[in-house]
Amino acid sequence: MREIHQYHHGNLKRVIIDAALQAIGESGPAGWSLRELARRAGVSHAAPAHHFGDKQGLADRRGRRGFRAVRRRARARGR
Template sequence: MLDAAVDAIGESGLDGWSLRELARRAGVSHAAPAHHFGDKAGLLTALAAEGFDLLAETLKQAGTDFLEAGLAYVRFATDHPVHFGVMFQPKLYRADDAAVQQARERAGALLAQGARAVVASPAGSANTARAGWSIAHGFASLWLAGALTEPAGTDPVDAARPVLRRLLEG
């Protein structure tokens, strides 16, 4: 059903879908989504948890290189725009859900790991992690919105590389 939700949200936006439509898309009874997730917020909670898990896996593959982690973040956002759109709108889902919190903390720890490799002090690495996250998130959001007015190429990761590198250059 989560795949059906990703498809529906991708086609109709966050407000243009219903649990009944998801049931039809998934080939299950119209009551199945409500039985399994409770309501839309429950389904979006599961989607957010899945998104943070996917992000954590993507960041894990990048290793401890901070630049590569930022590029992996952009890659995740552009490969999974629906998850990305839901994950950072916690009013849409139950942000206090244990699965969401665990997955979000895991993704955050992996991003912070890359920052610690660049900056030795805990306070400095926390600020560096926030700066890297802000730049990667902002770039990905602008890319997905089609808001980058200058020619940035066709590959978001290649376009993000010089932008993220600026953070490391000081």
């Protein structure tokens, strides 16, 4: 299991998203909870809900980030 760096006055949303990606890689898209992500990130159990609302809010944010990354790559290739 890859170590997630615990949050310490940095980009908490990024740390939680990284924890989500790790959890999904280990147990699939339904095999995780916001509380589990908080534990992995070393933050209060309320922090993920505060920033993302719920699991769907976190999934939506991951999707938007992925879409932006694909769009940046396409622009870099001149498409």
